[in-house]
Amino acid sequence: MAPRTALLDWLLDSDPALRWQVERDLAGAPPEVWQATRARVATEGFGARLLALQDPDGQWAGGAYFPAPVEGIDPSAEEGQPWVATTWSLTALREWGVDAAALDGTAELLERHCRWEYDDLPYWDGEVDCCINGQTLANGAWLGVDVSRLAAWFVEHRQPDGGWNCAWVEGSMRSSFHSTLSSLRGLLAYEVATGGTDALRAARHAGEEYLLERRLLYTASTGELVGPWATRFAYPFRWAYSALRALDHVRAAALHDGVPPDPRLADAVDLVRVARQADGTWLQGVVQPGRVWFDVDVPTGEPSRWLTFYGSRVLAWWDEARVDESG
Structure with a gap:
């Protein structure tokens, strides 16, 4: 050790x-x-608490992406997006490392009882939002669902520039950093779980190239920072893009593919390194507002174990590769 x-x-x-x-x-x-x-x-801590909140019909909070109405809670008066429904709960459990066996029967229950708020579509078929479908693809593969049709959806809905955009349904022909990263995370999780296909690997690599061409931070048209949100780190990540979250994906993809870190990551790595405090920690940023089952990290401005883990892991991967290259 x-x-x-x-x-x-x-x-x-x-x-x-x-x-x-x-x-x-x-x-x-x-x-x-x-x-x-x-x-x-x-059986302990966050995972056990969230598993205990599952509804008898397999859902959480009675909904797919949004919770069912609750007496005494006015959704229009709530700040932000509620993060308690099925998709968010499944994603948290998967990312925390819960064994799929702990959710035995959940996939079948969701097949029978869970429908998307968008057009009442069947849960495991996904809907039209890339970020939602990315989570669903990863969660389905984790639970052993045949989500191959949903995986193929990502090949069919790539933008001409190589990435994805949830606004495709409104006619967008340009990719979004947020949507592309969410799609890539889903495709990689599916590939790790199932082996994937050549077409899916090609789509993933093209999406990763879209971000790498922009060095995870900049627009292709002007070379300016794509948005201040790219430099802000907060856990839970939810759907939001940040340089740290993107580096976390690129690290996982590179290790899966057996390739070294791409030199074009240097600016994003430097950004993460600068955010590290003198004591080696990263501070919690402004978390996206919304209803949660329970808090899993510290308030804004305090040292975050989660961000410190992700930041430390990314820098260790990058720095170790640099040492290997030099000698």
Whole structure:
């Protein structure tokens, strides 16, 4: 295992949903250690709490992407998007490392009972939003659902410039950083779970090239920062794009493909490095507002274990590759 430091001890003093990832990717723990911690996610802490909130019909909060109406809660008076419905809950459980066996029967229940708020479409068929479909593709593959038709949807709905845009349904012909990253995360998760296809790999690589050509940060037309949101880091990530979240994907994709970090990531890596505090932590940004089941990270301005984990992992991957190249 890697040498223990105060920062590493602080990261390890966390919920099993985070701890097992720290053990595996930062502490260098042997598989039997981090796998044992990962197995606890379904029975302790965040994972167990969220599993306990599942409805008998397989859903969370009675809805696919948005919760069903609740007496005493006026949706129009709520700030932001509610994050408690089925898709968001499944995504959290998957990303926290819950074993699909802990949700035995959920896929079939959702097939029978869950419909999209958009056009009442069947849940596992997806709908028209790239970001929503990216989560659904990943979640379906995780739970063993045949979501191959939904995977093919991404090939059919790529923009001419190589990425994706949720506004395609309104006629957009240009990709969005947000939509492209969400689509790429879904495609990679599907590929890891199922092996994917040549067509899906080509689509993923083209989407990644769309972001790499822009160095994860800039517009192709003017070379200016695509938006201030690209430089803001907050956990949970939700659907929002940031340089840190994009680097997290590109790292995972490069490791999956067996390729070194692309040099065009340098500006984004520098941005993440500059955001690191003197004590090695990253501070929580402004989290997207909205109803949650429970908080999983600290308030804005406080040191975030989740962001510190993601930032540390990205920099370790980048820096280790630079050392390997130099000698």
